[in-house]
Amino acid sequence: MADRVHPVKTPDPAMPDAAESPRSTTSSKTGSLPARKPGPEPGTYVIQVPKDVVLRQPLPGNAHLSKVYARRAARRRSRCCLCITWLFALVLLLAVAAGFLYLVFRPRAPNYTVTGLSISSFNLTAATVSPVFDVTVRADNDRNMKMGIYYRDASDITAAYDGVTLCEGKWPAFYQPPRNETVFVTELRGAGISLGEDVELTLRAAQSEGKVPLEVNVEVPVRVKLGAMKSWTIKVTVKCEVTVDGLRENAVILNRDCHARVKFWGFLGL
Known part of the structure; x- marks a missing residue:
């Protein structure tokens, strides 16, 4: 029996290849696959370096600038340390000088006291009052054997009752030598x-009881003289609480308490 030959269908050149049509269908549904990154060439190696190490290493072209900046920073640190050293030495020298002057002159704050008070023109029946106070003050510099005091202008003395x-008035301007006691009105x-x-x-009510509490406050600028040296202008503040028997002339002082404060920036502990 003779062999039967089956006809083979020749593919149409206009039609896509039957073998490729499933691939095309799959590609249209899933999209094109991303291209793979090229790997290292044969004979090469990939080394991973931490980011902080990379940032610390300057580029070859900037190596000179990096050295210049490093030298400048070192000079700034050196100058800063030198300034701190000089400042510390200056403070130490001033402290030693202040201690030496204190041991030599032994300065003490003077004592101030209100020794007399005469009040006139104080009419409580009037709507307003215009009183006149004659205040007698004793400035005692007897404790200082080598320190004199220049009392200067621009002083202020006030008398008050219950904050009013x-x-x-004014403190007179004069020079008070060492071991001196000055009384003025x-x-x-x-x-x-x-x-x-x-x-x-x-x-x-206080007038009828015969006990009138008053406040006498003093602020006076002074300059201190130690030997041939004179200080800058400083301020002396005196606060006196005085109780008198009445608002009258030649009033009798029943009680007095005065405190002096010298606002003198660290001057020998004065």
Whole structure:
């Protein structure tokens, strides 16, 4: 029996290859696959370096600038250390000088006392008062054997009752030598002072009891003389609480308490 030959269908050149059509269908559904990154060439190696190490290493072209900046930073640190050293030495030298002067001169703050008070023109029946105070002050510099005091202008003395300033005046300008006690009288004046109802009532009650508490406050600029040296201008503050028997001339002082404070930046502990 003769062999049967089957006809073979010749593919149409216009039609896509049957073998490729499934691939094309799959590609259209899933999309094109991303291209793979090329790997290292044969004979090469990939070394991973930490980021901080890479940032610390300057580029070859910037190596010179890096050295210049490093030298500048070192010079700045050196100057800063030198300034701190000089400052410490200056503070130490001033402390030694202050201690030496203190041991040589032994400065002490003077004592101040209100020894007399005479009050006039104080009329409590008027709507406003215009009192006149004659204050006698004793400045005692007897404790200082080598320190003199220059009392300067621009001083201020006030007399007050219950926080209400009644009159004002000035501290006289003069020089007080060492081992000296000076007594002076200064006039304080007030004009058109309104006391207020509460203050007036308490002042009347104190007047009737014969015990009127007053405050005398002093601020005076001074210069201290130690041997041939003179200090810069400093401020002396004196606060005196004085109780008198009445608002009258030649009032009797029943009680007094004065405190002096020298606002003198670290001057030998004064």
